[in-house]
Amino acid sequence: MIGHFRKTHSRSEKFHRRAARVMPGGDTRSVTYFDPYPCFMESGSGCRMYDVDGKEYLDFLNNYTSLILGHAHPRVVARVCHQIEKGAVYPAPTEAQTVLAEVLIRRIPSLKKIRFCNSGTEANIQAIRAARAFTKRKRVIKVYRGYHGSFDFDNSIDITFNDLEKAENLIRENRDEAACVIIEPVLGKGMIPASKDFLSGLREITARYDIVFILDEVVTFRLAPGGVQSLYKIEPDITVLGKIIGGGFPVGAFGEERT
Numbered sequence: 001m002i003g004h005f006r007k008t009h010s011r012s013e014k015f016h017r018r019a020a021r022v023m024p025g026g027d028t029r030s031v032t033y034f035d036p037y038p039c040f041m042e043s044g045s046g047c048r049m050y051d052v053d054g055k056e057y058l059d060f061l062n063n064y065t066s067l068i069l070g071h072a073h074p075r076v077v078a079r080v081c082h083q084i085e086k087g088a089v090y091p092a093p094t095e096a097q098t099v100l101a102e103v104l105i106r107r108i109p110s111l112k113k114i115r116f117c118n119s120g121t122e123a124n125i126q127a128i129r130a131a132r133a134f135t136k137r138k139r140v141i142k143v144y145r146g147y148h149g150s151f152d153f154d155n156s157i158d159i160t161f162n163d164l165e166k167a168e169n170l171i172r173e174n175r176d177e178a179a180c181v182i183i184e185p186v187l188g189k190g191m192i193p194a195s196k197d198f199l200s201g202l203r204e205i206t207a208r209y210d211i212v213f214i215l216d217e218v219v220t221f222r223l224a225p226g227g228v229q230s231l232y233k234i235e236p237d238i239t240v241l242g243k244i245i246g247g248g249f250p251v252g253a254f255g256e257e258r259t
């Protein structure tokens, strides 16, 4: 099996050996690695990708959910090329970010103001920082095995996903130290949806103790035009976004429900 793979992916092997000389594991994302080496991609179009060895793949992963329109959608490509010709970034505001902010605010009822950043990781870090500044408390209550990006939590404790009774006890015990509760509406580890009772229960308990409720919709925003919160009719204090809102480009955003 591996012998066959090596035989049919000899260019990928060459690319990998070269990459591994300058990057640990031969990439900047360890998640893309598999033994003996990953296929190197050359191009993508719609739901298909093509590697440097001329093989075609059906892409069910969409770059870990960031490419809701598939690869190289003609309207995205045209828009990006149009902008790049005018310059990619300036040390000044642009209208384009206001347009995107307006679209998102129209779609998500709990959102009134947004701040953009470079990734979902950054957006979660900023959301937690905002919650700490707002409450003047430090502790973060998160879900066991919940994922919010590539950063380390400090001063955090875990609740169990979909166990409202235990969560309520833990939040009550920590109410004087807790700045926020942060949760993915669908737990990425296993893709387990939160029950409506669990999410609305957390919303109610956090409001009771003046703890900021952060909903990480970085992945779940693709499940409905207004995110999972619109399906469950829950209004968090802070919503965190990423992935699809950048059409495949690295971006993040977080926004609050106050005007």
Ligand SMILES: Cc1ncc(COP(=O)(O)O)c(C=O)c1O
Binding pocket: 064, 118, 119, 120, 121, 122, 124, 147, 148, 149, 150, 184, 188, 216, 217, 218, 219, 242, 243, 251, 252
């Ligand atoms: C729920 C969730 N939040 C945050 C992130 C981090 O986003 P990014 O990879 O843009 O930093 C991820 C990434 O997969 C995620 O699944």
